[in-house]
Amino acid sequence: MKPKYFVVSQTLECGQCFNFNKISDENYVVTAYGKLLHIYNEGEDVVFENTTVQDFENIWVKYFDLDKDYMDIVSKLRDKDEIIKEAIDYASGIRIINQEFFQCLISFIISQNNRIPRIKKIVNNLSRRYGEYIGTIEGEEYFSFPLASKLYGITAEELMESSTGFRGKYIVDAVNKYVEGYFEEDKFQQMTAFEIREKLMETKGIGPKVADCVILFSLGKRDAFPTDVWVKRVMSYFYFNQQDTGIKEIHDFAYKTFGERAGYAQQYLFNYARNFKIK
DNA sequence: ATCCAGGCCCGAT
DNA sequence: ATCGGGCATGGA
Numbered sequence: 001m002k003p004k005y006f007v008v009s010q011t012l013e014c015g016q017c018f019n020f021n022k023i024s025d026e027n028y029v030v031t032a033y034g035k036l037l038h039i040y041n042e043g044e045d046v047v048f049e050n051t052t053v054q055d056f057e058n059i060w061v062k063y064f065d066l067d068k069d070y071m072d073i074v075s076k077l078r079d080k081d082e083i084i085k086e087a088i089d090y091a092s093g094i095r096i097i098n099q100e101f102f103q104c105l106i107s108f109i110i111s112q113n114n115r116i117p118r119i120k121k122i123v124n125n126l127s128r129r130y131g132e133y134i135g136t137i138e139g140e141e142y143f144s145f146p147l148a149s150k151l152y153g154i155t156a157e158e159l160m161e162s163s164t165g166f167r168g169k170y171i172v173d174a175v176n177k178y179v180e181g182y183f184e185e186d187k188f189q190q191m192t193a194f195e196i197r198e199k200l201m202e203t204k205g206i207g208p209k210v211a212d213c214v215i216l217f218s219l220g221k222r223d224a225f226p227t228d229v230w231v232k233r234v235m236s237y238f239y240f241n242q243q244d245t246g247i248k249e250i251h252d253f254a255y256k257t258f259g260e261r262a263g264y265a266q267q268y269l270f271n272y273a274r275n276f277k278i279k
Numbered sequence: 280a281t282c283c284a285g286g287c288c289c290g291a292t
Numbered sequence: 293a294t295c296g297g298g299c300a301t302g303g304a
Contacts, residue, residue: 121302122301
């Protein structure tokens, strides 16, 4: 396929997901929904290999947000101001990935006070230990992210053998709540981002930022605006005259300025800030 | 070696 | 309600 506004590397490497492996430039292996995908560029085409037409239509179109009109999203955001315009133009091939709720929940619990390569490492450790083998591509074995039922009953001490660190106990709480039906996923679509946030934050180890990531990256609510250190920096720097600004003020500004597209804006800004190491 | 990472918990004000 | 120390781990 030949989609606009889709660069594989930008979409995968912008810090929103951790279950992929880079083979070479614009050549990646992705695992999601228990499936394996080899995805790479060939000229202007994006090739989906190692998959079926059914999986492409049922899984990957939704996963890579290919049913959304990014031409429209990008043009409306670019018109807001020069800052978001520059952030978008820096990496306009980013798309928001629609991840599985459980995997996203655990991944972003792991993300706290951590670095992206290590988050990937820990997600991979858990998959190798508790997930299923789903195939080999170019000599590398791949494993699906573990089912919640597979993690149920695993102690924090054992999870720490996969380098989760102090987050082991948080994962235990999240797994227990998930398996026991506490989250009621089927009700999320009728709830606002704010309501879901309150619900998610009742789990130990899930605060506002982790909750917003789960809401944006797995529940399709594009008005969520996860504000980590980088987003705080880039917003303070460009929109608040380089003055260190509180999360609440940044949130209010973001919702007012970017509205229903705040989540997309956040991802362009995060990527921009991180790549330019804005202090 | 010391610092810090897509934060959050918890106890002290 | 807000603030600061502590937290597992490992790479710079």
